[in-house]
Amino acid sequence: MTNRECSRPSCRGEATTTLTYDYADSLIVVGPLSPLPEPHSYDLCERHTDRLSAPQGWQVMRHAYVD
Template identity: 70%
Template sequence: MNRPCSRVACSDEAVATLTYVYADSMAVLGPLSLSFEPHSYDLCARHAERLSAPQGWQVIRHQLLGEVGWGA
């Protein structure tokens, strides 16, 4: 089942899931989760590639081996 991107006004298909670890000031972006998680955000390839975090935060990007970019 396809899920849309969580960004407002974007209806592209989601390919990645974003979660935040507030205690560690960390944003974690990985492959699309198998099911919808209420405290995470599903992102399309365009929004996953453009993801940035506030100053002082870390962005951790987990991609599958052999994968080139999001949604490839």
């Protein structure tokens, strides 16, 4: 357990991924939970990660661990 909650309002789910925005490239990057909380990123639970959608014209890049 990470003891970090999802950044979405009213969600108390355990954070599993970290989301960051690259505004210059209209890109959303979602990857494994960062080791430490970052002030310009968002930690998301599995449910909100799965439901993530990008604004029109933006792309989503998803990184995952490979065993």
